[in-house]
Amino acid sequence: MPVISLKTPSAAYDITIASGLLRTLAPRLNKLAKGRPFIVTSPEIWGLWHKQVLASFKQAPTVLFLPSGEAHKRLSSVESLAQQLATAGADRDSLLIAFGGGVIGDVTGFLAAIYMRGIPYVQIPTTLLAQVDSSIGGKTGVNLVAGKNLVGSFNHPLAVLADTDILATLPPEQLRAGLQESIKAGIIRDPKLFKYMEQNADAILKGDAKALTHVVTASVRVKADVVANDERESGLRMILNYGHTIGHAIEAATSYKQLLHGEAVGWGSIAATHLGLSRKLITQAQSDRIIALILRYGPLSPFKATAAKLVALTSGDKKNRSGTLSFILPTGIGTVQIVRDVTQPELLAATESMLALMRAGTGQP
Amino acid sequence: MPVISLKTPSAAYDITIASGLLRTLAPRLNKLAKGRPFIVTSPEIWGLWHKQVLASFKQAPTVLFLPSGEAHKRLSSVESLAQQLATAGADRDSLLIAFGGGVIGDVTGFLAAIYMRGIPYVQIPTTLLAQVDSSIGGKTGVNLVAGKNLVGSFNHPLAVLADTDILATLPPEQLRAGLQESIKAGIIRDPKLFKYMEQNADAILKGDAKALTHVVTASVRVKADVVANDERESGLRMILNYGHTIGHAIEAATSYKQLLHGEAVGWGSIAATHLGLSRKLITQAQSDRIIALILRYGPLSPFKATAAKLVALTSGDKKNRSGTLSFILPTGIGTVQIVRDVTQPELLAATESMLALMRAGTGQP
Ligand SMILES: NC(=O)c1ccc[n+]([C@@H]2O[C@H](COP(=O)([O-])OP(=O)(O)OC[C@H]3O[C@@H](n4cnc5c(N)ncnc54)[C@H](O)[C@@H]3O)[C@@H](O)[C@H]2O)c1
Ligand SMILES: NC(=O)c1ccc[n+]([C@@H]2O[C@H](COP(=O)([O-])OP(=O)(O)OC[C@H]3O[C@@H](n4cnc5c(N)ncnc54)[C@H](O)[C@@H]3O)[C@@H](O)[C@H]2O)c1
Numbered sequence: 001m002p003v004i005s006l007k008t009p010s011a012a013y014d015i016t017i018a019s020g021l022l023r024t025l026a027p028r029l030n031k032l033a034k035g036r037p038f039i040v041t042s043p044e045i046w047g048l049w050h051k052q053v054l055a056s057f058k059q060a061p062t063v064l065f066l067p068s069g070e071a072h073k074r075l076s077s078v079e080s081l082a083q084q085l086a087t088a089g090a091d092r093d094s095l096l097i098a099f100g101g102g103v104i105g106d107v108t109g110f111l112a113a114i115y116m117r118g119i120p121y122v123q124i125p126t127t128l129l130a131q132v133d134s135s136i137g138g139k140t141g142v143n144l145v146a147g148k149n150l151v152g153s154f155n156h157p158l159a160v161l162a163d164t165d166i167l168a169t170l171p172p173e174q175l176r177a178g179l180q181e182s183i184k185a186g187i188i189r190d191p192k193l194f195k196y197m198e199q200n201a202d203a204i205l206k207g208d209a210k211a212l213t214h215v216v217t218a219s220v221r222v223k224a225d226v227v228a229n230d231e232r233e234s235g236l237r238m239i240l241n242y243g244h245t246i247g248h249a250i251e252a253a254t255s256y257k258q259l260l261h262g263e264a265v266g267w268g269s270i271a272a273t274h275l276g277l278s279r280k281l282i283t284q285a286q287s288d289r290i291i292a293l294i295l296r297y298g299p300l301s302p303f304k305a306t307a308a309k310l311v312a313l314t315s316g317d318k319k320n321r322s323g324t325l326s327f328i329l330p331t332g333i334g335t336v337q338i339v340r341d342v343t344q345p346e347l348l349a350a351t352e353s354m355l356a357l358m359r360a361g362t363g364q365p
Numbered sequence: 366m367p368v369i370s371l372k373t374p375s376a377a378y379d380i381t382i383a384s385g386l387l388r389t390l391a392p393r394l395n396k397l398a399k400g401r402p403f404i405v406t407s408p409e410i411w412g413l414w415h416k417q418v419l420a421s422f423k424q425a426p427t428v429l430f431l432p433s434g435e436a437h438k439r440l441s442s443v444e445s446l447a448q449q450l451a452t453a454g455a456d457r458d459s460l461l462i463a464f465g466g467g468v469i470g471d472v473t474g475f476l477a478a479i480y481m482r483g484i485p486y487v488q489i490p491t492t493l494l495a496q497v498d499s500s501i502g503g504k505t506g507v508n509l510v511a512g513k514n515l516v517g518s519f520n521h522p523l524a525v526l527a528d529t530d531i532l533a534t535l536p537p538e539q540l541r542a543g544l545q546e547s548i549k550a551g552i553i554r555d556p557k558l559f560k561y562m563e564q565n566a567d568a569i570l571k572g573d574a575k576a577l578t579h580v581v582t583a584s585v586r587v588k589a590d591v592v593a594n595d596e597r598e599s600g601l602r603m604i605l606n607y608g609h610t611i612g613h614a615i616e617a618a619t620s621y622k623q624l625l626h627g628e629a630v631g632w633g634s635i636a637a638t639h640l641g642l643s644r645k646l647i648t649q650a651q652s653d654r655i656i657a658l659i660l661r662y663g664p665l666s667p668f669k670a671t672a673a674k675l676v677a678l679t680s681g682d683k684k685n686r687s688g689t690l691s692f693i694l695p696t697g698i699g700t701v702q703i704v705r706d707v708t709q710p711e712l713l714a715a716t717e718s719m720l721a722l723m724r725a726g727t728g729q730p
Contacts, residue, residue, distance in 0.1 A: 079440045079509065079516075086511030114479070114516045117506060141482060144444065146451030151444075151479045153518070 002217040006136065006224040008231040011156035015136060015224060017217045019209045021163035022049070025124075026056035032158045033120050035093035037061040038085060040108040041100050042068040045126055048169045053099065061097070062088050066107060070256065073103045073142045075151065078111050085115055092116050098157075101127035101174075102134035102261075106152070109140030113153035123160040127170055128178025128212075129262060131162040132185070132219035137227040148256075154232065162220070164212045172205075177262030179204065179297045180243075182215050184269060185222035187290060188242050191334030193218040194293065201296050239336050242328040243269030246351065249313035253305040263300045267354060270294055274350035275342065276329040286333055291357070302358050307351035311344060367582040371501065371589040373596040376521035380501060380589060382582045384574045386528035387414070390489075391421035397523045398485050400458035402426040403450060405473040406465050407433040410491055413534045418464065426462070427453050431472060435621065438468045438507045440516065443476050450480055457481050463522075466492035466539075467499035467626075471517070474505030478518035488525040492535055493543025493577075494627060496527040497550065497584035502592040513621075519597065527585070529577045537570075542627030544569065544662045545608075547580050549634060550587035552655060553607050556699030558583040559658065566661050604701050607693040608634030611716065614678035618670035628665045632719055635659055639715035640707065641694040651698055656722070667723050672716035676709060 001018040021028070029037060039053070039061050046053075046063065054060055064084050066077055085094070098108030098121060105123055112121035123135035141152015167175060179197075186194030196214060197204065203211035223240065230236040247268030250259065259267075270291055277287040294300070315325060324341040331337050366383040386393070394402060404418070404426050411418075411428065419425055429449050431442055450459070463473035463486060470488055477486035488500035506517015532540060544562075551559030561579060562569065568576035588605065595601040612633030615624065624632075635656055642652040659665070680690060689706040696702050 075440050075444045082516050083509050083511050086509055086515055110479075114475075114506070114518060116515060117504070117517045117519055139482070141479070144448050144451055146448050150451055150481060151447050152482045153479060154482055 002213065004217070004220050004224050006156075007228055008138070008156070010154070010231065011138065013156060013159050015160040015162065015220050017131070017162045017164065017213055017220060019163065019165045019213060021161050022052040022055070022124075022165070024056055025053060025161070026058070028159075028161060029095065029097070029122060032122060033093075033095045035095045035120070036090070037095045037097055038088070038090055039063045039097045039099050040066060040081060040104060040111070042066055042104060044068055045100050045104075049099075049126070049166060064088075066100075066104060068103070070103060070143070073107055075142055077107055078114070078142060081107070081111050082115050085111075090115070090119070092119055094119055095158075096121035097124060098122070098135075099124045099126065101125065101130045105130050105135050106140050106149070107142060109138075109155050109157065110142060110152050112157075113140060113155035118155075120158050121155075123157045125160065125162055126166045128167055128175050128216070129181055130178075131164070131167070131216050132178065133181045133223060135160045135162070136220060136223045138231070162216060164209055164216060167212060168207055173260060175207065176205065176297050177260035177266075179215070180262035180266040180269070180294065180300075182219040183293055183297060184240075184242050184265065185219040186293075187269065187330055187333065188239050188328070188336045189222045189226070189334060190218055191332075193222070194333050197297075198289075198293055205297070238338060239328050242330075242336055243272055245314055245325075245327060246271045246310060246354075249310045250303060250305065252313050253309055254303050258303050259301050263298075266294050266298065266300045267303075267358070270357060271350045271354040272327060272329055274353040275327060275339075275346065276331070278346065278350060279329065279339070281329050281331045281337070281339075282333075286330070289333065290330065295361070299361070300358075302361070307348050307355055310351050311348050314347065315344065367578065369582070369585050369589050371521075372593055373503070373521070375519070375596060376503065378521060378524050380525040380527065380585050382496070382527045382529065382578055382585060384528065384530045384578060386526050387417040387420070387489075387530070389421055390418060390526070391423070393524075393526060394460065394462070394487060397487060398458075398460045400460045400485070401455070402460045402462055403453070403455055404428045404462045404464050405431060405446060405469060405476070407431055407469060409433055410465050410469075414464075414491070414531060429453075431465075431469060433468070435468055435508070438472055440507055442472055443479070443507060446472070446476050447480050450476075455480070455484070457484055459484055460523075461486035462489060463487070463500075464489045464491065466490070466495045470495050470500050471505050471514070472507060474503075474520050474522065475507060475517050477522075478505060478520035483520075485523050486520075488522045490525065490527055491531045493532055493540050493581070494546055495543075496529070496532070496581050497543065498546045498588060500525045500527070501585060501588045503596070527581060529574055529581060532577060533572055538625060540572065541570070541662050542625035542631075544580070545627035545631040545634070545659065545665075547584040548658055548662060549605075549607050549630065550584040551658075552634065552695055552698065553604050553693070553701045554587045554591070554699060555583055556697075558587070559698050562662075563654070563658055570662070603703060604693050607695075607701055608637055610679055610690075610692060611636045611675060611719075614675045615668060615670065617678050618674055619668045623668050624666050631659050631663065631665045632668075632723070635722060636715045636719040637692060637694055639718040640692060640704075640711065641696070643711065643715060644694065644704065646694050646696045646702070646704075647698075651695070654698065655695065660726070664726070665723075667726070672713050672720055675716050676713050679712065680709065
């Protein structure tokens with residue numbers, strides 16, 4: 001059973017990835033902490049998985065619900081959950097369990113950071129994105145009207161338990177979008193993962209347990225390795241933002257409503273690949289392979305926004321004093337570098353190429 | 366100029382106590398951090414002190430307002446302030462400045478802990494209570510409907526700047542209530558402070574700058590010393606709760622509306638002194654001195670609650686498995702110990718004695 005140990009200056013914990021983990025949940029939690037468990041989840045996920053979760057408990061844990069959706073990733077949800085915890089008698093020794101996707105994980109991790117100034121918690125991620133990305137690394141938080149993830153804490157869980165069986169009920173587009181983060185992991189740091197995803201796309205997309213466990217494990221290894229070396233994102237951790245700069249611009253341009261996060265990252269990765277190619281950091285063949293893999297795990301939903309608009313949104317807060325922009329660009333398959341002098345015309349050209357690819361795919365002019 | 370250095374496992378900073386500190390505020394802040402400053406304060410305090418605060422700035426800092434009062438110590442205030450920070454362009458390098466009493470300090474310290482997952486902040490406490498107690502030690506947070514300070518963070522400031530001049534505009538009952546925390550500091554750890562407060566009551570209560578600076582400095586030293594040795598309240602820090610167990614019960618019995626916090630602590634200290642006497646941990650003479658000093662800095666507002674009610678409220682969450690209660694009790698003037706086997710009848714008797722004293726003072730039967 002793959003277990004990846006993550007050690008940072010502030011925490012050390014294991015990420016376990018396997019099929020069937022839920023069946024032994026209670027004894028696993030019991031090894032981590034003795035306090036009374038409280039599960040935070042959404043009604044939908046609980047409806048699908050409560051039997052398996054409860055199977056190993058002698059006494060059923062208390063369950064608190066957060067409705068599904070990014071709209072509920074707000075301080076008001078945190079307050080309501082904290083109030084429910086207090087009313088139910090949760091104290092400093094209680095254990096929170098985040099059972100859901102990235103939204104549940106980010107909210108619960110933040111709740112654990114601030115309830116009674118901090119109580120322990122465990123992540124049980126139920127989306128692919130949460131298993132390979134959001135449950136690992138200790139970033140927790142919620143959105144403001146002014147922007148995403150603007151309030152939060154660095155707060156690591158006691159453990160991450162990723163049961164790949166749970167992905168079986170995930171809508172296919174959620175699975176595909178999450179896999180874009182695994183492709184990203186391959187591009188930035190793991191050529192073997194990249195190749196595995198090229199060669200086993202059918203099995204992975206069908207949800208084959210062995211294939212998924214392999215992909216999740218390799219992706220987690222990349223993220224854990226990066227976070228262990230740069231917990232607070234002062235350097236290396238920035239490479240995890242590969243594809244995210246333009247991805248965020250796309251999300252902002254479409255009001256965070258039209259595309260899944262992973263889809264926006266997929267488009268952003270394509271643009272970054274074009275940039276890498278135009279800088280001759282990668283060969284045409286490498287660029288083709290990267291773009292082919294991203295599209296293989298598509299279709300990525302198309303969207304409407306001009307290159308000029310996306311470039312403007314990108315430049316907003318990221319511009320250097322010199323007027324140039326910093327980007328993570330591929331220098332091969334499995335390696336990237338931070339390029340700090342990307343000019344607006346360069347970025348515009350790369351974004352145009354990405355949009356042309358989109359139009360070609362959708363058959364639109 | 367008294368400067369007390371506080372060093373804990375997680376932070377190290379100076380607490381400066383002096384008259385006239387505001388006049389040199391901008392250069393002082395500039396030594397601590399280069400980021401853009403944002404002041405959080407209440408309209409009342411700003412109305413009284415903005416000229417002095419702004420005097421040393423070349424460019425006026427941005428000011429964010431929180432209305433006065435414990436009712437505003439809530440997550441919704443934190444969200445509104447965070448939203449204002451984001452809109453005004455505050456980033457990871459910005460500097461928050463808490464300019465107010467304990468409410469402003471607790472809210473701003475918590476806001477600093479979670480805005481963009483943590484930005485630096487400075488405390489400029491403007492009440493006696495905030496100068497001697499709440500601005501020091503890194504406890505920050507807000508209230509839930511379910512109870513006080515139930516969500517928050519441990520988050521130390523870069524510095525505490527306590528300008529005793531600011532206390533001049535404080536309503537006298539606020540000064541008196543805050544001084545109960547200084548008396549507490551004397552009882553638990555500083556016999557000289559206790560004696561100074563006995564001998565200089567007139568000057569202190571009149572707001573004499575030298576006397577106040579002396580009292581604030583000595584009180585801060587006690588708190589800083591305790592916090593340095595037990596940041597997370599696993600042992601020693603509990604002694605700061607002297608007088609607070611029954612104090613909290615009194616506040617809860619009066620719905621946090623009738624008494625100032627320091628007044629409730631004063632009554633609680635009297636009850637704890639009765640307990641210490643009945644246990645023969647202190648002599649009658651010592652008990653008399655303690656109670657006389659507490660009342661000298663009164664009058665403590667009277668309130669209506671039976672001893673039975675207060676004992677019931679105290680027992681709620683504090684009971685040991687054996688049914689007994691833990692209390693911090695005086696063992697002299699300047700020393701306390703944790704007594705873990707206080708029985709309910711004992712506590713009832715001590716509370717009755719305190720209520721009898723209150724009735725005697727008010728002339729009520
Ligand atoms: N903390 C981090 O480091 C980090 C990293 C990346 C993303 N994020 C955050 O993660 C969030 C996105 O996470 P997400 O993509 O998991 O979205 P999500 O949490 O909204 O889940 C997506 C949808 O899938 C449903 N779902 C979840 N698990 C399911 C299952 N097993 N079966 C059926 N349905 C299921 C959910 O109810 C929801 O409707 C964003 O808020 C993003 O900011 C955080
Ligand atoms: N963090 C901690 O360790 C800690 C410790 C003790 C208390 N506290 C918290 O502190 C809070 C109480 O603090 P407080 O007693 O300072 O109350 P407060 O902050 O409510 O201030 C009391 C009143 O005095 C006014 N005021 C403040 N400074 C003034 C000045 N210089 N001139 C005129 N008016 C002024 C305020 O506007 C307010 O109306 C409580 O919420 C309590 O939980 C925290």
